[in-house]
Amino acid sequence: MGTSEEFNGKCDSLFFNDGQRRIDFVLVYEDESRRETNKKGINEKQRKKRRAYESNLICDGLELEATRSVMDDKLVFVKIHAPWEVLCTYAEIMHIKLPLKPNDLKTRDFAFTHFNWFTRFLQVKESIIKPEQEFFTAPFEKNRMNDFYIQDRDTFFNPATRSRIVYFILSRVKYQVTDKVKKFGISKLVSSGIYKAAFPLHDCNFNHPSEDPSCPSERYLLYREWAHPRSIYKKQPLDLIRKYYGEKIGIYFAWLGYYTKMLLLAAVVGVACFLYGYLNQNNCTWSKEVCNPDIGGKIIMCPQCDRLCPFWQLNITCESSKKLCIFDSFGTLVFAVFMGIWVTLFLEFWKRRQAELEYEWDTVELQQEEQPRPEYEARCTHVVINEITQEEERVPFTTWGKCIRITLCASAVFFWILLIIASVIGIIVYRLSVFIVFSANLPKTFNATDPIQKYLTPQTATSITASIISFIIIMILSTIYEKVAVMITNFELPRTQTDYENSLTMKMFLFQFVNYYSSCFYIAFFKGKFVGYPGDPVYWLGKYRNEECDPGGCLLELTTQLIIIMGGKAIWNNIQEVLLPWVMNLIGRCRTVSGTEKTTPRWEQDYHLQPMGRLGLFYEYLEMIIQFGFVTLFVASFPLAPLLALVNNILEIRVDAWKMTTQYRRMVPEKAQDIGAWQPIMQGIAILAVVTNAMIIAFTSDMIPRLVYYWSFSVPPYGDHTDFTMEGYINNTLSYFNIADFKNKTRAGNPYSGLGNYTTCRQVLFTCLKMHFKGTVMNAFLCIIN
Numbered sequence: 001m002g003t004s005e006e007f008n009g010k011c012d013s014l015f016f017n018d019g020q021r022r023i024d025f026v027l028v029y030e031d032e033s034r035r036e037t038n039k040k041g042i043n044e045k046q047r048k049k050r051r052a053y054e055s056n057l058i059c060d061g062l063e064l065e066a067t068r069s070v071m072d073d074k075l076v077f078v079k080i081h082a083p084w085e086v087l088c089t090y091a092e093i094m095h096i097k098l099p100l101k102p103n104d105l106k107t108r109d110f111a112f113t114h115f116n117w118f119t120r121f122l123q124v125k126e127s128i129i130k131p132e133q134e135f136f137t138a139p140f141e142k143n144r145m146n147d148f149y150i151q152d153r154d155t156f157f158n159p160a161t162r163s164r165i166v167y168f169i170l171s172r173v174k175y176q177v178t179d180k181v182k183k184f185g186i187s188k189l190v191s192s193g194i195y196k197a198a199f200p201l202h203d204c205n206f207n208h209p210s211e212d213p214s215c216p217s218e219r220y221l222l223y224r225e226w227a228h229p230r231s232i233y234k235k236q237p238l239d240l241i242r243k244y245y246g247e248k249i250g251i252y253f254a255w256l257g258y259y260t261k262m263l264l265l266a267a268v269v270g271v272a273c274f275l276y277g278y279l280n281q282n283n284c285t286w287s288k289e290v291c292n293p294d295i296g297g298k299i300i301m302c303p304q305c306d307r308l309c310p311f312w313q314l315n316i317t318c319e320s321s322k323k324l325c326i327f328d329s330f331g332t333l334v335f336a337v338f339m340g341i342w343v344t345l346f347l348e349f350w351k352r353r354q355a356e357l358e359y360e361w362d363t364v365e366l367q368q369e370e371q372p373r374p375e376y377e378a379r380c381t382h383v384v385i386n387e388i389t390q391e392e393e394r395v396p397f398t399t400w401g402k403c404i405r406i407t408l409c410a411s412a413v414f415f416w417i418l419l420i421i422a423s424v425i426g427i428i429v430y431r432l433s434v435f436i437v438f439s440a441n442l443p444k445t446f447n448a449t450d451p452i453q454k455y456l457t458p459q460t461a462t463s464i465t466a467s468i469i470s471f472i473i474i475m476i477l478s479t480i481y482e483k484v485a486v487m488i489t490n491f492e493l494p495r496t497q498t499d500y501e502n503s504l505t506m507k508m509f510l511f512q513f514v515n516y517y518s519s520c521f522y523i524a525f526f527k528g529k530f531v532g533y534p535g536d537p538v539y540w541l542g543k544y545r546n547e548e549c550d551p552g553g554c555l556l557e558l559t560t561q562l563i564i565i566m567g568g569k570a571i572w573n574n575i576q577e578v579l580l581p582w583v584m585n586l587i588g589r590c591r592t593v594s595g596t597e598k599t600t601p602r603w604e605q606d607y608h609l610q611p612m613g614r615l616g617l618f619y620e621y622l623e624m625i626i627q628f629g630f631v632t633l634f635v636a637s638f639p640l641a642p643l644l645a646l647v648n649n650i651l652e653i654r655v656d657a658w659k660m661t662t663q664y665r666r667m668v669p670e671k672a673q674d675i676g677a678w679q680p681i682m683q684g685i686a687i688l689a690v691v692t693n694a695m696i697i698a699f700t701s702d703m704i705p706r707l708v709y710y711w712s713f714s715v716p717p718y719g720d721h722t723d724f725t726m727e728g729y730i731n732n733t734l735s736y737f738n739i740a741d742f743k744n745k746t747r748a749g750n751p752y753s754g755l756g757n758y759t760t761c762r763q764v765l766f767t768c769l770k771m772h773f774k775g776t777v778m779n780a781f782l783c784i785i786n
Helices: 040-059 084-093 113-122 142-147 159-170 186-191 218-227 238-245 247-279 285-291 314-327 330-360 374-378 399-441 451-455 458-492 497-525 555-592 602-607 616-633 641-663 678-700 703-713 729-733 777-785
Strands: 025-030 063-068 075-081 097-102 135-139 174-178 181-184 197-199 382-385 392-395 734-738 760-764
Touching (some): 025 159, 040 174, 186 197, 238 247, 247 330, 247 641, 285 729, 330 678, 399 458, 458 497, 497 678, 555 616, 555 641, 555 678, 616 641, 678 703, 729 734
Antiparallel strands (some): 097 135
């Protein structure tokens, strides 16, 4: 294979210099002889491996042509073409389904005719993106070639299929044999720096169609009708996405689009519930009592920490009680029930839509076609007897070796989960320590004219700072564990690519579940539940006094945590997905500008784009599933979560489309039957969501105590009012504690701090272990349910 210094001059050319053979794949390497720092021994080893690899590619029937870069003469592009015989041979090995004859069965259109005008407005015009012709298909067999619908050998295998076949070969060709151990595969050559990149070509520029009239310019069509901001209201051209990028990417965008469409209903109901709470906050009787200087201003609360924390007036929580009225209302209860129904319907409807796509995209029998991963095949050195077929087969390790690997992998995952739990404990210790500082330095009395005193209470300051620190730790640990999870899965050595991704998915989600949701579970179900009582509090690690919630509960703090994590994650992801690739590509283009006016060929333009990576789509799924968890698990505390998710997803679809069509190299098309392990993960989240929302309503929210007071304790024989009312609720939910019963360890340093001379303080009752309180009947009820 010689090195050609010129190409045919067409910047969008997808062919060898002869203009006949199509480029199916491109390899890029740096010529060692022209490097500035020439390490002779290392360079010679790399050159030897590369020559052996390319020689083996030629032996397998592939045709290669090398072309030096027009912008940087150190770079060499190796163009690869798969001839007809090679394509046929490997199509049979890979069990690729190919057309037998056109599908002559007519499909009925169930669309309502009076909605046709609206659907036409949302859909891409068929004159722009023509519908694909449907065929009956079957796995390809060379000895039955005449049965297949072969009108033109050049177009029988479409570009996506050709790239799949070539990548299959590239992944299995060896380049070195050391001590009877084969080293093979383009992935290892790229990771070791022998090749700088390996990728299939885009068919044209994204912003204008190809100069070649025979080129369909699918990248340009996808950008114009899918990725461009003006197409944000249009339906996704899923068939073209699937044809250009493969079924794996197609099914992801189909799922994301369907999830976003279903979020529309949840967002509308969530906004309605939020508005109900917002419009009725002025009618919130218990909040008025908190803010009333003659009621809340005269209620002196017990200190929330030892010695340094003073007594404080209840009405300093006035603003937080008003906000709590918005989220802790009857509308929230209705919305929690609605979301339990919504998540079930979404999963069932998606299964139906997924089955439709399996049929339309002909992936029903995909599992039977999938081949073992090359990394797995290379390690198959042990011969065992298959228990079912009773035939010999090669496996990478014995049963005992497999058990050892599983044990080591499980131990590693367990260790990292413990590390996350340790970080959560660290955040709790931070909360306990910083709350003391804020309590000692922030005002203890309420002044409605002071904006700092109006909005910044010790609880609020502690909650916001802890949530921000928690978010930072979450993102750091997430970045580290992504690499660790890949290492663990590589060590586990799954057989197929689907097995590999499913194993990685379960590890990553288990970690991310603990990483993202542990702090929310702590606030929702543990904070303020085991605090003891004034004079005899419960301590963490024998030193730190347990946190207490506001008198209205921890629901507002849970809402704050969700807003910070959801909002921060969305902003961070957009920076990673949009800004970072754009800046990297801009830097790459600036480095290659040399003042020459030579036309840059297609392969060189694509080389300067960012690589997507084989796990690129995995992280997209993970991002959306984490969001799905926030939308469903804790939605009782934040009804606007579906609205935020809806807005984010509308932008996410177009951002992902934009970066794939403009900023990233073309991915190797892959088959996929469904969304894989993400489906059972969503089902598990759905079941857990029903439980968590019910528990939030029961234990975190103050909904049940308020309903009980309204219907039972506001009227005789327990209450003094003649009609059902919420008046007096605050006074009835706070117990009395005799200040003289404080122990020296817990006594406040300056008990009254200008609040007056009092003999008792008030406390929300969370435990009934010792009754130092002068209680009420309502206190007794709270004692039972808590």
